[in-house]
Structure formats: structure tokens, C-alpha cells
Amino acid sequence: ALERTLSIIKPDAVAKNVIGEIYTRFEKAGLKIVASKMKHLSRKEAEGFYAVHRERPFFNALVEFMISGPVVIQALEGDNAVLKHRDLMGATDPKKAEKGTIRADFADSIDANAVHGSDSLENAAVEIAYFFAATELCPR
Numbered sequence: 001a002l003e004r005t006l007s008i009i010k011p012d013a014v015a016k017n018v019i020g021e022i023y024t025r026f027e028k029a030g031l032k033i034v035a036s037k038m039k040h041l042s043r044k045e046a047e048g049f050y051a052v053h054r055e056r057p058f059f060n061a062l063v064e065f066m067i068s069g070p071v072v073i074q075a076l077e078g079d080n081a082v083l084k085h086r087d088l089m090g091a092t093d094p095k096k097a098e099k100g101t102i103r104a105d106f107a108d109s110i111d112a113n114a115v116h117g118s119d120s121l122e123n124a125a126v127e128i129a130y131f132f133a134a135t136e137l138c139p140r
């Protein structure tokens with residue numbers, strides 16, 4: 001089914017100057033960018049976005065990392081977009097990520113892991129709405 005998912009290129013990947021290489025992977029897989037922005041997240045924005053992880057031991061490190069530099073946030077649209085995007089990213093821990101995935105190729109650690117992607121269609125809608133107003137989404 002036609003779906004949308006939220007994708008974030010994290011500060012480590014922005015610092016490595018691989019925004020375009022990552023966008024190319026989305027496009028080659030048939031995912032269309034229907035909204036896009038670069039942003040240096042505030043602490044409040046990062047904490048709110050990752051609120052489901054608030055009680056996890058890695059929460060503070062995650063927030064610190066996510067505000068350490070600008071990120072690039074996009075909504076991706078395509079057939080089966082949520083799972084397709086997760087397959088492109090590979091496992092959360094780059095040591096476990098399959099060869100040829102974004103994390104295997106660009107991530108250094110489970111914290112600095114290059115990209116974020118929604119884990120379900122339900123969360124995708126919540127996460128897209130967290131960063132984009134309805135008028136900022138451009139169906140195409």
C-alpha cells in the first residue's frame with residue numbers, strides 16, 4: 001500500500017557530508033521525498049521526539065547526540081514505505097546491519113547510527129506530524 005514514513009539524517013551523517021548519497025538510496029528504492037528540512041534541533045524538540053524512550057538508559061546520550069549538530073528531516077512516500085525505509089537503513093546497531101545498508105556504510109556506533117526511521121505506520125503519522133505541518137507535505 002502507498003505509505004509515508006519519517007526519516008532523519010542524524011548529525012553524524014550530516015557531518016560526513018553524505019546527505020546526497022543517502023537521498024540517492026531513497027530515490028533508487030522508489031521512495032519519493034514529499035517534505036524536507038534541515039534543522040538544528042532544540043533539546044526540547046529532541047526530548048519530545050524521543051519521548052517513548054524517556055525511561056531508557058540511553059535517553060540522555062541520545063538527546064545530546066541529536067542536538068550536537070544539524071539534522072535533515074524528510075517524509076518519504078512510496079509503496080510499503082515504512083518497511084522499505086527500514087530495510088534501507090539496516091539494524092539499529094551498525095555492527096549488526098547487513099552489508100550495503102545505510103548504517104553498515106555510514107554509521108559508527110549504536111548512538112551515532114546515521115539515520116532514524118519510523119518503526120510502524122502508526123508512529124510514522126505521529127512523527128511526520130511532529131516535524132511537518134500538513135501544508136508542508138507535497139504529494140507527488
Ligand code: CMP
Pocket residue numbers: 053058062092110111112113115116117
Ligand atoms: P533511532 O531509530 O533514532 O531510535 C532511538 C535511538 O536510540 C536509536 O536509533 C539509537 O541510535 C539509540 N540507541 C542507543 N542505544 C540503544 C539501544 N540499546 N537500543 C535501541 N536504541 C538505542
